[in-house]
Amino acid sequence: MKYYNSIGPNPRVVTMFMAEKGIELPTVDIDLRGGENRRAPYNVEVNPAGQTPALELDDGSVLTEITAICEYLDEKFPEPTLIGSTAEERAKTRMWVRRIDLKICEPLTNGFRFAEGLALFEPRMRCLPEAAAGLKACAQDGIKWVDPLIAGRDYVTGDRLTLADLMLFAFLDFGAGVGQPIDPAFANIASWYERMKSRPSANIN
Secondary structure: OEEEEEEHHHHHHHHHHHHOOOOOOOEEEEEOOOOOHHHHOOHHHHOOOOOOOEEEEEOOEEEEHHHHHHHHHHHOOOOOOOOEEEEEEEEEEHHHHHHHHHHHHHHHHHHHHHHOHHHHHOOOOOOOHHHHHHHHHHHHHHHHHHHHOOOOOOOOEEOOOOOHHHHHHHHHHHHHHHOOOOOOOOHHHHHHHHHHHHHHHHHHH
């Protein structure tokens, strides 16, 4: 297998996922800032959506989308599982991944793309600068919604680290660096974030 990596929160989720599972794969670094992901050969031979990350399988086919990649790797390398070892655990992880993606990750990243990242993204995709402030507010609403739901928990789903934690951390950490910091009033999220930040996988580039 071969892993196509770049800067940004999406590939960071997969990088952290592999680190937590002890998976090491040959890696190709894609120059996102330089637009390598948006031109051939990458957007022809690897990912026609022009996005990272991507995982080339042993048969030459390619997987994209972070949840698909992580679930595949969890099945190929089952220990330790970061999705779940039972139907109930897997369902709970997937529920939280979906919640976090829709309520926080999507509005947070688009809020950045349409504001601070506008110069980089405007030539590459449809951008709505007038929506940036509202999207950032939606992301904060999502964080506020999650905060009381994880009270008393070590991790998002309870007492086990999952893909939901890695996704939430990678995007909140990205947000903190682009003008969308965590409101300290969200005490449960803030303390969870500090615990996640101390994990070795959080310090891998």
